[in-house]
Amino acid sequence: MNVSDLGISGPKGQPLPRPPFLKRFFDSVLISVAIYAIIVGLIAYGSFVGAQSMGYNWQWYRVPQFLYRNTEIGFEWGQIPIGLVATIKLSVISFLLATAIGLLIALLRLSGLVIGSAVAVGFLELIRNIPLLVLLYLFYYVLGPIFGFDRYTASILTLAVFHSALISEIFRAGINAVHTGQWEAAKSIGMSPFQAYRYIILPQSVRFMLPPMTGEVVHLIKSSAIVSVIAVAELTTFGRNIISDTYMSFEIWFTIALVYLVVTLILSIGVSHLEKKYAVDQQN
């Protein structure tokens, strides 16, 4: 799901060429929302009819208790929000680590050192060609016992390493997008390569990196669901637990999917605002 599908396309979004009338028609927020609603409605209707023919017993009224509860001792968050917080925490930690590793790999690759770029390219090829699930098993069943870390650490490392490969490419592209004249100007006032990156190059790359980075965060939040296979406490795992207790698989999976959708949408919209602000700040 991408924000631009809702007609909130960013200033740098490059839509495919379309005839002006159709373009205006599809770019209007109202039309986009309507189309979106129709599609969602059709899917909902389809599954409702399908479930009906299966003789599925809908029990939506039992879902709210997994969102929140008002007990004698007062208000209490349900399993789903607790799982969401765990997912966000897992994603944030993994993302920070992935960013650090990704930056390191990108700098190694751009360093011009033969060893540096060999290490970086080797790492990228390795990670890019192993399925995420297999990587998770490697960390949990193989590296975990060897180095003595638990399933939570294994999950964080898996997500961080997997996404660091993608993030390093974003950094590399962002750094390369800064004009070489900036390097020369930084060097010619005596800056070290570190200072040039820190004060001149990276601040300018941020502008190029924001959109793909957002995509990467969304991607990471979604792929974090995979750690439910080793029963790490997070949204998807909680969903599975609720279903094994209640057998309401349709209602719960719909709800969980919606929660992921809402979170990633909020993120995308937030960043597209940030992006506009950045563009104004830099005056170009």
Place this chain on the structure above:
Amino acid sequence: MNQATPMIEVTNLDKYYGAFHALKDIDLTVHQGEKVVICGPSGSGKSTLIRCFNGLEWHNSGRLVIDGIEVYDGAKEIRELRQEVGMVFQQFNLFPHLTVLENLTIGPMKVRRISKAQAEETARKYLERVHIPEQADKYPSQLSGGQQQRVAIARSLCMETRIMLFDEPTSALDPEMINEVLDVMVELADTGMTMVVVTHEMGFARKVADTMVFMEAGRIVEISPPEQFFTNPSSERCRLFLDQILAH
């Protein structure tokens, strides 16, 4: 003039880009306070030569000594050297994410480790010197080309450089802005700065240059004082070139 200390000494310098021989057997000495103007057809190696002077390019053989520091690929002193040698680029290369004032203070603060207050004081002094003190808080993209180039000059001056290199500083400017930049450069020349300027502005050259250099195909073809250079150049190629650009 020739009694002064040599600031740039080039001997038998050669430079290759892969198999391409970009600089051929260059010999040149620039003394303290001397103004050298380099001209020559496009692709003759003017930029390459002055980019060697602050380590943006490395020569492959021969000797290059700047302000007593021997320059070679991997020289440890290269960063100290760059603080001594300022460079003004054709495309200005200001830092677009920083204000004018920040453009001027970031070098002194981060590289020379001068306090912010002191760096700003110096920056304002040099903005005054290039006649745009009122633009301190703007971003580069809000300035005209001429103003941007003057900020670039001030940025180099803020490093308290001893040598200034200019690579066609006015050729990216609209004609009406060329003079405001050249005026600043003339004033700078009057302060006794050592300057090496690649330019085709012959009016400026006549006014300021102590030595004229003409390059072609990677070689220095002619080195002479301006009086001789403009009236009676020894090489036919140089004469033709001058006829061509002075005809404009």
